[in-house]
Amino acid sequence: MFCLQFSLKFIFRPSSFVSRPSYFSLPLKNVNGFAESTMASLSSLEIKSITSNLGADQCGIAPAERFNGAPRGFHPGDIYDTCRSVIVFIKRMPPEAIRAANPVVYTHTSHMLYDLLDRIGLSLCFTLEEQGIRAVPVPTDVPYLHWDAGKMHGMGLISMRHAAYNAGLGILGRNTLLINRQWGNMAYIGAILVDATLEPDPIVNDFGCPTDCSLCLDACPVKALDGVTVNQKRCRKYSTLEHPRGWDIYTCSKCRAVCPFRLGIL
């Protein structure tokens, strides 16, 4: 019996970066003595309240199948094969940080927010685990595996802005950034992948970039934006100062700063 289970698991184990698992046909693993956690013991409302107590400004929930348009290897199910829901949470940046003349202020604030969101994600995983819900955190920023050195093109484990959109936290602007109704594009995004089915949030579709606005595209000094994606090589070369001591300092965020929805939808 043990051998049969073991060999079945081995045969059907999906290989990330190669093929996408079919979540609903895979047998759920019973690791670490946990009961199967397809049915959540906490409601989405309770999870949002926990996330808020941990310090997040807003939280939304997306079912894994909303990511079906993601490139192969970057679907939540490619990262965590029993993923059924993605819990996404945001934390705003103090608005004045982007106006500071010294770019170290903005860089440091960004790093602290990445750290804060990573900690919220980890704490949330532990809290859910106590309720029998299995979850894994994904990095808010770095590290990630995919890197094309020639194009200077990197990809996070999952795209956080697509995750936030899928979790009903806002829309994607022409500068590619998430615009949250309340906190605008100054919100940073964190997420965890959960193996339970949770009540999802509806996708936001009642606002968008004004048809005639191209402020962000025009403001980019290296024309890295086309309204859908970013030419990473152009952006990275211009916007990141490699300090001789080894630190990366963000020296440009114009596409973010010029957006009339920077601080939310009025």
Ligand code: B12
């Ligand atoms: C690599 C990276 C960058 C790159 C690329 C940015 C980008 N827009 O993708 C560079 C160095 C340019 C960059 C710059 C900045 N970044 Co950055 N970055 C990341 C990082 C680590 C990975 C993003 C990624 O994987 N991009 C590659 C892919 C996803 O983008 P793409 O090639 O255009 O994707 C196409 C397809 O692959 C497909 N696709 C990909 N995934 C999916 C999923 C689904 C479901 C679908 C349907 C399609 C799809 O759709 C795209 C269009 O064709 C994320 C953190 C994260 N894990 O998401 C932060 C992140 C995007 N950055 C962030 C920030 C704040 C910035 C800067 C403002 C920093 C600064 N300089 O001040 C600038 C903004 C520049 C800009 N306009 O994007 C925030 C954005 C927050 C927000 N409100 O949206 C993020 C989300 C970090 C965070 N956790 O908060 N960044």
Ligand code: SF4
């Ligand atoms: S951060 Fe600067 S260089 Fe990069 S896309 Fe935005 S405006 Fe362009």
Ligand code: SF4
């Ligand atoms: S500057 Fe205009 S086009 Fe660009 S993201 Fe903001 S509203 Fe959209």
